[in-house]
Amino acid sequence: MTHCGNGLPGLGNAPNNTASRPERSRVNTLETRVLIIGGGATGTGLARDLALRGVACTLVDQGDLNAGASGANHGLLHSGARYVAGDAESATHCRKEGLILRKLARHCLEDTQGLFVAIEGDDENYIADFPAMCARCDIPARSVDLQEARELEPLLSSALIAAYEVPDATIDPFKLALENMTQATSLGSTLLTHSKVVGFELADGRIETVRVASLRDGQETKVRAEQVVNAAGAWSGHIAGFAGIAIDILFSKGTLLITQKRATQRVVNRLRKPANADIIVPGGTVSVLGTTSIRVDSLDDIAPTVPEVDLIIDEASAMVPSFASARILRAYAGVRPLVRQGGAGSDDRSVSRDLTLLDHREHGVDNFITITGGKLTTYRHMAEKAADLVCEHLGVDEPCRTRIDPLPESCRWTVPGLAPQVWMQQRDPRDLLLCECEMVPQSAVDHIVGTLRDPSRTPALKEIGLRSRVGKGSCQGCFCSLRVLTHLYRTDHVRADDGLDHLKAFVNERWKGEQAVLFGTQLEQAELDEALHCALLGLEL
Amino acid sequence: MPEPIAINTDFTVIGAGMAGLSAGLFARRRGLGTLVVGGPSELAYAAGPWDLLGVHPIEQRYLVTDPWMGIEALVKDLPKHPYARIREGDLRAAFAVVLEAFREAGYPYLRLPDGNCEVITSVGTRKRTYCLPHTMWNGVEAWRDRVPCLLVDFQGLKDFSAQQIVATLAERWPDLHARTVVFPDTEHLPEVSPEFLARCLDLPEVRAKLAKLLLPLVEDHEAIGLPAILGHHHSTEVVADLEMRLGVPVFEVPSPPVSVPGLRIRLTFEKLLRQRGARLLLDDRVVRIGPHGDGFQLFLEKGDRAYVVNTRGVLLATGRFLGGGLSADRVRVRETLFDLPVSQPAHRSEWHRKELLDPRGHPINQAGLEVDAQFRPLDQAGAVAFPTLFAAGSVLAHQDWMRMKCGAGLAITTSYAAVDAFVGLSRPARGEA
Numbered sequence: 001m002t003h004c005g006n007g008l009p010g011l012g013n014a015p016n017n018t019a020s021r022p023e024r025s026r027v028n029t030l031e032t033r034v035l036i037i038g039g040g041a042t043g044t045g046l047a048r049d050l051a052l053r054g055v056a057c058t059l060v061d062q063g064d065l066n067a068g069a070s071g072a073n074h075g076l077l078h079s080g081a082r083y084v085a086g087d088a089e090s091a092t093h094c095r096k097e098g099l100i101l102r103k104l105a106r107h108c109l110e111d112t113q114g115l116f117v118a119i120e121g122d123d124e125n126y127i128a129d130f131p132a133m134c135a136r137c138d139i140p141a142r143s144v145d146l147q148e149a150r151e152l153e154p155l156l157s158s159a160l161i162a163a164y165e166v167p168d169a170t171i172d173p174f175k176l177a178l179e180n181m182t183q184a185t186s187l188g189s190t191l192l193t194h195s196k197v198v199g200f201e202l203a204d205g206r207i208e209t210v211r212v213a214s215l216r217d218g219q220e221t222k223v224r225a226e227q228v229v230n231a232a233g234a235w236s237g238h239i240a241g242f243a244g245i246a247i248d249i250l251f252s253k254g255t256l257l258i259t260q261k262r263a264t265q266r267v268v269n270r271l272r273k274p275a276n277a278d279i280i281v282p283g284g285t286v287s288v289l290g291t292t293s294i295r296v297d298s299l300d301d302i303a304p305t306v307p308e309v310d311l312i313i314d315e316a317s318a319m320v321p322s323f324a325s326a327r328i329l330r331a332y333a334g335v336r337p338l339v340r341q342g343g344a345g346s347d348d349r350s351v352s353r354d355l356t357l358l359d360h361r362e363h364g365v366d367n368f369i370t371i372t373g374g375k376l377t378t379y380r381h382m383a384e385k386a387a388d389l390v391c392e393h394l395g396v397d398e399p400c401r402t403r404i405d406p407l408p409e410s411c412r413w414t415v416p417g418l419a420p421q422v423w424m425q426q427r428d429p430r431d432l433l434l435c436e437c438e439m440v441p442q443s444a445v446d447h448i449v450g451t452l453r454d455p456s457r458t459p460a461l462k463e464i465g466l467r468s469r470v471g472k473g474s475c476q477g478c479f480c481s482l483r484v485l486t487h488l489y490r491t492d493h494v495r496a497d498d499g500l501d502h503l504k505a506f507v508n509e510r511w512k513g514e515q516a517v518l519f520g521t522q523l524e525q526a527e528l529d530e531a532l533h534c535a536l537l538g539l540e541l
Numbered sequence: 542m543p544e545p546i547a548i549n550t551d552f553t554v555i556g557a558g559m560a561g562l563s564a565g566l567f568a569r570r571r572g573l574g575t576l577v578v579g580g581p582s583e584l585a586y587a588a589g590p591w592d593l594l595g596v597h598p599i600e601q602r603y604l605v606t607d608p609w610m611g612i613e614a615l616v617k618d619l620p621k622h623p624y625a626r627i628r629e630g631d632l633r634a635a636f637a638v639v640l641e642a643f644r645e646a647g648y649p650y651l652r653l654p655d656g657n658c659e660v661i662t663s664v665g666t667r668k669r670t671y672c673l674p675h676t677m678w679n680g681v682e683a684w685r686d687r688v689p690c691l692l693v694d695f696q697g698l699k700d701f702s703a704q705q706i707v708a709t710l711a712e713r714w715p716d717l718h719a720r721t722v723v724f725p726d727t728e729h730l731p732e733v734s735p736e737f738l739a740r741c742l743d744l745p746e747v748r749a750k751l752a753k754l755l756l757p758l759v760e761d762h763e764a765i766g767l768p769a770i771l772g773h774h775h776s777t778e779v780v781a782d783l784e785m786r787l788g789v790p791v792f793e794v795p796s797p798p799v800s801v802p803g804l805r806i807r808l809t810f811e812k813l814l815r816q817r818g819a820r821l822l823l824d825d826r827v828v829r830i831g832p833h834g835d836g837f838q839l840f841l842e843k844g845d846r847a848y849v850v851n852t853r854g855v856l857l858a859t860g861r862f863l864g865g866g867l868s869a870d871r872v873r874v875r876e877t878l879f880d881l882p883v884s885q886p887a888h889r890s891e892w893h894r895k896e897l898l899d900p901r902g903h904p905i906n907q908a909g910l911e912v913d914a915q916f917r918p919l920d921q922a923g924a925v926a927f928p929t930l931f932a933a934g935s936v937l938a939h940q941d942w943m944r945m946k947c948g949a950g951l952a953i954t955t956s957y958a959a960v961d962a963f964v965g966l967s968r969p970a971r972g973e974a
Binding site for chain 1: 583586588592596602604662663664665666667668669694697699700701702704705708709710711712721731732795797798861862863868869870871888889890892893894895896897898899900903905906942943944946948
């Protein structure tokens with residue numbers, strides 16, 4: 001099998017220490033030029049940018065890649081038209097970055113185009129001003145007559161009153177993070193997942209040591225880095241706090257739904273001042289509906305709720321009425337980090353979505369910067385700005401290459417619909433399907449497991465799920481979780497007795513996405529799921 | 542469209558799952574003209590074992606050793622549970638009838654004289670249950686006594702790993718070992734299914750070949766465990782033959798659906814019901830049903846075939862969401878055939894807990910039909926909806942069969958009680974079979 005290159009980011013082993021320590025202590029040390037805290041779009045984008053400038057980094061995250069907002073968003077590459085009225089700077093950035101990513105990261109996106117549509121009762125002034133506001137930000141917005149709009153998207157409501165075509169696209173944030181990190185690691189960087197920053201040791205106005213604890217075995221590593229970058233998204237305030245620096249981050253939770261069928265070819269946006277559930281985004285074989293914006297106080301227990309689900313279905317079906325009876329596969333929720341600068345209004349949607357770059361020399365810490373806020377669409381730009389500042393501190397004179405160098409493609413198992421094509425082409429009858437909903441073969445799982453390099457540990461089903469389509473189909477992991485686990489034993493990837501713990505973790509994780517959307521067919525599936533895992537296997541006992 | 546075929550009968554069971562098929566048996570035993578209607582049911586997903594009561598109280602995850610004592614406690618704690626409406630004598634009698642019938646049909650289920658038993662599953666968990674097909678019984682004993690035991694898996698049978706069971710149970714059963722073998726004449730097959738292997742083992746020559754392959758592996762082991770493939774139609778011969786050739790007890794391991802032991806349950810019921818004169822329409826859909834005379838009239842359809850059934854009594858054994866007896870939109874749960882009122886939480890946000898494995902279980906699993914003492918569903922006003930309409934099995938409210946581990950018990954005992962109640966109401970049976 002050759003669709004995955006070498007150097008797919010896996011899990012680093014606990015690093016070999018460079019300094020010796022008394023035998024009593026179980027602490028390793030690690031030296032690195034740049035430590036990046038946070039493995040989302042920004043952190044992985046930054047790792048790649050720096051690696052291309054010859055600066056190797058170590059990236060740590062308390063979870064796996066995209067554990068925060070980068071793993072819980074719409075997957076939308078904004079044309080920027082959504083922001084033209086309230087946040088023109090963001091709008092312009094989105095447009096520019098969209099052009100760059102189309103050129104350099106085509107394999108991570110689908111250039112679907114987008115429509116902005118207004119329904120009877122929507123604000124006529126907003127509709128009238130829209131083309132001019134787009135033009136101001138250099139965003140092409142073509143007026144589309146209603147008949148054409150319905151030819152382009154047959155499922156649009158008959159209550160349509162206006163439509164514009166804009167250059168929206170969709171992007172796969174998992175693939176994006178994986179590809180960025182893959183190139184970075186191929187150039188000498190390191191990824192440490194499930195590694196949580198637990199403190200800084202400061203001296204002489206700089207961070208001397210960053211203490212990182214492995215969430216698997218508790219082993220602590222002391223990281224000595226020339227530069228430390230805080231790219232921790234919603235956790236940025238928490239991380240900055242280790243250096244005694246306060247950053248005011250608002251937590252804005254958003255929920256999204258995934259439908260079983262893809263209802264639109266294009267992105268479809270509501271042509272009004274940004275509000276809840278305005279956007280329908282096609283994603284491979286599904287549609288993603290959302291989102292909400294709810295202020296929360298804590299990053300614990302973030303999960304979709306039934307009222308949010310109902311709100312999203314109701315609003316989305318104003319644009320596409322068939323959503324009212326569509327099968328919802330699952331829901332997910334994430335938290336946007338909004339950096340409060342000056343007094344923010346009560347509406348979180350009015351806080352700027354532009355990036356926040358902080359050089360903490362202003363706060364008396366010499367080798368520490370924070371890059372946060374922003375949007376998925378502008379991640380590359382955020383990474384560039386952060387990399388510029390890091391290189392300035394390091395005295396590195398290399399220019400940014402991420403506007404020029406294409407992002408190489410090395411792993412394709414997250415692409416929906418790809419696994420079946422590849423499997424058919426390979427025609428290896430012994431390559432059995434482990435996930436039948438998404439047609440993921442054994443070989444895909446074997447390859448992914450091969451990249452998760454720690455032989456003493458059972459590869460977590462969750463990690464396999466992240467790097468492939470396992471569990472993302474109609475059954476939502478009901479059978480394939482068991483099948484993948486059994487496969488790991490049958491192929492000797494696993495000998496340990498902790499298989500059941502992983503099974504529980506996997507099914508619990510999937511449940512978070514199902515719990516608020518269990519009606520209709522999905523409820524039948526959930527019943528089978530519980531009959532299998534509880535009635536037969538007694539996992540709850 | 543040809544004229545619908547007319548059927549007149551005493552008692553029509555809608556639903557061919559555990560409850561419906563048991564009801565068919567009980568109805569014939571009472572001399573009723575009996576029709577059982579229903580397509581694929583939740584039974585398609587059965588693993589084999591029959592639970593009577595495995596856990597109570599579920600919040601405490603308390604494992605029940607003696608199900609009869611457990612039921613006594615349960616009906617005190619949960620007086621609305623369907624078991625509370627049935628005398629212990631009838632609970633026991635219901636099981637006795639079904640067990641005797643299965644024994645007679647050549648597919649006996651075995652139980653301990655005084656309580657639940659424990660069996661190892663294909664994932665290495667331990668399942669407490671009431672009775673098991675004979676094909677699994679030696680596994681119960683091997684586990685109980687922790688004998689040196691060999692588990693065998695097969696190349697190409699992707700859902701079963703002997704090594705997985707051994708590794709998961711390593712500390713508890715150190716003398717359990719695993720081997721992988723190529724099932725006779727399957728070297729050229731990339732994948733084999735349990736159903737395929739089970740049908741192969743129905744053939745004596747295949748059993749001889751398999752035994753020859755396994756014999757050298759027996760060594761000091763005192764039992765051999767296999768995936769759930771010990772015969773499709775001839776499980777008794779399969780087990781006896783392999784045991785004779787290998788010289789040690791042989792058993793199969795309960796596995797997730799779709800499993801051969803699950804399929805055998807339906808096959809056995811169908812055989813019994815046909816032998817005992819019940820009429821079965823197992824492919825046809827109920828298109829319409831309504832009160833008619835002193836009973837009901839149903840229209841059934843499949844392709845270009847149609848039936849009109851006139852029946853005095855109807856038993857709803859239609860199952861829950863998976864079986865199609867209940868369905869839910871974003872707002873509420875409905876009963877799918879009569880739109881009978883369904884006892885349920887007030888709001889969808891209360892249906893499911895935040896954690897899948899929350900020990901309290903999910904409130905929606907206790908939603909369902911409320912019935913009177915005769916197992917007749919109630920209408921909005923709390924009165925009996927139709928005098929000769931009954932309900933049994935998992936469609937009933939106030940039970941959580943998946944957490945309490947009482948699925949088969951619920952099905953068997955409530956259908957027994959419902960048939961009994963119908964007989965109590967009826968004049969002597971005189972309908973056509």
